[in-house]
Amino acid sequence: MSSARAVTLGWQGKNEAFAPPDRGHAAPEIAYACPEGRGELHRGDNLAALRALAQTHAGAATLVYMDPPFLTNRMHDAVLRKTRVTGDGAGGRGIERTTVPAFDDRWSDQAAYLEALGPRIAAARDLLAPHGSLVIHVDPKTSHYLKVLADEIFGFDAFASEIVWRYRRWPTKTQNFQRVHDVLLRYRKDPRVKPRWNQLYEPLAASTIATWGKTKQRAEFAKDGRRTRSTATSEPTQGVPMGDVWDIGVIAPISRERTGYPSQKPEALIERIVTGLTDADDLVVDPYAGSGTTLAVAARLGRRYLGIDQSDVALEIASSRLARIVALPDAGGLTCRG
């Protein structure tokens, strides 16, 4: 569609925030490097880091996944757990929990939040290959604003999908429908280029299995082109092509996956994005790395990865998580044990 009369989001002071970047950004500090040279974690502000990376990695990434703070207007704490000897003389062990500040999600106003995200989305776009995708993970409070802002940065035609991550959470009664979903906006770098795409499938609905069984259906058409009743084949089906509403559980409190980092996303969610949008050896970038979920999944699946975070707690958790990873043997043979 022509963008001769592009629709954009406006607010006072917006143009200054989107001023062209200065040149000559210093290379970011490396907080962790995979011994095999397959991945790095950078310390510092991600805008400076993304702009520095653009000097060496422009067009090199197949996937950028961004999971910024959600405009909660509060500080978020990590809960660190350490096993310690209890001192009862019997060599007993207990878990010691410490709460430490992890990241700050306080903003002067909504405009300040959008002014932070917009230039970072634009800088991340510069790292993408023409067949690559950017996924922005937000919640319904900000997703509509970011959709319009990202349309402006990528172009309206580059929008690929709005994925709804639907999860179960502890039920509470409020005078509203309980929020049980996040929003992931996917953009393509260049919609004219065939995207990196691996078709994923989801299981058939119980009603489909009851009517048709578990084999493939063949669509049948009448002479006038109208669809008629489909016929069953004997070929087994892989399921139905994955839709854009994903039912994936949050990380359980006792799960081994839980790091104690606030807002940690489940590996199952990230695995779906990485598997669908990248191949082995492709570069995956996460400028809001947090506990390193994206990087850990990318490493395990044999992708290369680059992460950025400015929180020391995040960097410590992500580094030790990455150092423990051993990739699947059939996914590029990566071993990255510290």
Ligand SMILES: C[S@@+](CC[C@H](N)C(=O)[O-])C[C@H]1O[C@@H](n2cnc3c(N)ncnc32)[C@H](O)[C@@H]1O
């Ligand atoms: C919502 S958390 C990401 C959680 C992550 N996806 C996970 O699964 O653990 C957002 C992260 O972005 C980081 N962050 C926020 N603003 C940043 C900035 N300007 N530069 C670098 N990191 C930033 C925070 O320190 C925090 O770790």
